[in-house]
Amino acid sequence: MTTAPAFPLVLGLDTFGDVTHDADDRPLSHARTIRDIVEQGVLADQVGVDFFGIGEHHTDDFPLSAADVVLGAIAARTSRIRLGSAVTVLSSDDPVRVFQRYSTLDAVSGGRAEVILGRGSSIDSFPLFGYDLADYEQLFEEKAQLFAELRKGGPVTWKGTMRAALHEQDVVPHTESGPFPAWIGVGGNPQSVIRAARYDYGLMLAIIGGSPARFAPFSRLFHQALTQLGKDPLPIGVHSPGHVAATDEQAREEFFPRYQEMIRRVARTRGFAVPTRESFLREVGPHGALYVGSPETVARKIAANLVVLGANRFEMKYGMGGLSHEALMTGIELYGTRVVPRVRELLS
């Protein structure tokens, strides 16, 4: 068992910006999908969600390649919700530009920006920006290190092998109130857990399949690494897919066909098994990674797993290829008005 959360409870929503469908189940345009996401972020703010995150992708199904621009639009229409990436694929981006984009978001949002950095689980961005997959680990290691330096503020001196060196370089815009929160998303690699500790990032556990409890050792590893390095405690978050509707049955019926179709599409190129209803129900159950159900079901599962994982933050990745904007808006409203207060109640 890990220690009790020492950080405030944060309950957020993430999206990968899956293309939404219209009432006749036809895919909407990329532009329309992006405008819908702005509406979703605004609603999340209105209904009391703490954080809204956008994951960077570069495909026809997931056209959200410039999350910070969309977050800026949401920032202009909200005043409370925190805004961030989930994740920024740092391996194929430039840490200076990432810092500049998110410190700019921090400025326009009045200090509400965060960034969650990842190596990227798919490789779409590598050929797009001219990076070699053979350098995958080295790129992330160096860039995570440089970003940690940039985040401190003040002139940066840094030297690596994957990017030009910086010497006493002032990087603007300066943030108003110290470093904005930064996290590293980890999907199961212990080296990444230790890297997060070494460079003072929060640990964001991305749990997309199997039992959440199996990640508890990663929380312990994070705590022990911080202790060994003589550092202060840092927060732990959980990111998992889900969908909320009025009843368990409705949530499952809405979600399953989209989920199955999405994985069928990915499986066609990656060669793995398409989920069956049976495997889906296992993932929806108490020992699975999906938070699909009524507000009560989802709230109970979130609360239980936050305790098991010693985490203080949960981000539900809502939206699954082809769900309608209307279904997503209903889910966001239920998440904000019913799930968030219920989780707070269960954990108080």
Added chain:
Amino acid sequence: MRDDDLAAAGVAPAATTLSSRPRVAVLGAGHTGPVIARVAMAAGYPVTIAASGDPANIALITDVLAPGAEARWAADAVADAGIVVLAIPLHRFPDLDPALLAGRLVVDTMNYWPPVDGVQEMFDDPAYGSSEIVQRRLARSRVVKTLNHIGYHELEDDRRPPGAPDRRALGVAGDDPAAVRTVADLIERIGYDAVPLDGLRVGRLLQPGGPVFGVSLGRTEFTRALARTDHTDRGSS
């Protein structure tokens, strides 16, 4: 599964059971290595674990994620190992010195998965399965392919005692029958039905895009799924 369970069931454990289990050296402390170390230890195997450099770099990972395993330099881990498990990303394999593994039984858990990991020149030959290419490079080792078609995140949770109705099957493919037997025994003791496949060439059925990759199947369905697919037709897939 455990000796005391067997004893309770009226089966006397062989006196040599524990000590006769070969030492397992897990190469790799990333996603899969610590999980394999844990399940092997739970099955009574002594386990060492090694990454590419100084064991001090993986001491914390070993202590927290695979307590009971000993972190070593790769050469020291391999030196007294009866089974060496390759749990490294495939793109790191070309950096591995074949001499390190000469004479050893090597379990290949890796996959060639271009949509996820990119094209690897050494493995980009549709005429051969990835483990056949591993065997060709590790010419002085006996290579057995297994554990590549189950998610590392499932490996602990899906273990079941022998005879459990929902016990999952895992394929064990190799060119050396004795090596396949040793590894099949490990798979059975971990908690899975081992389905031996005669030859690394047939082991291509276990790869991404194959009929059992990432699917949880019992022995009967597993064997049936393999039989339905003519592996000689899979050259261009």
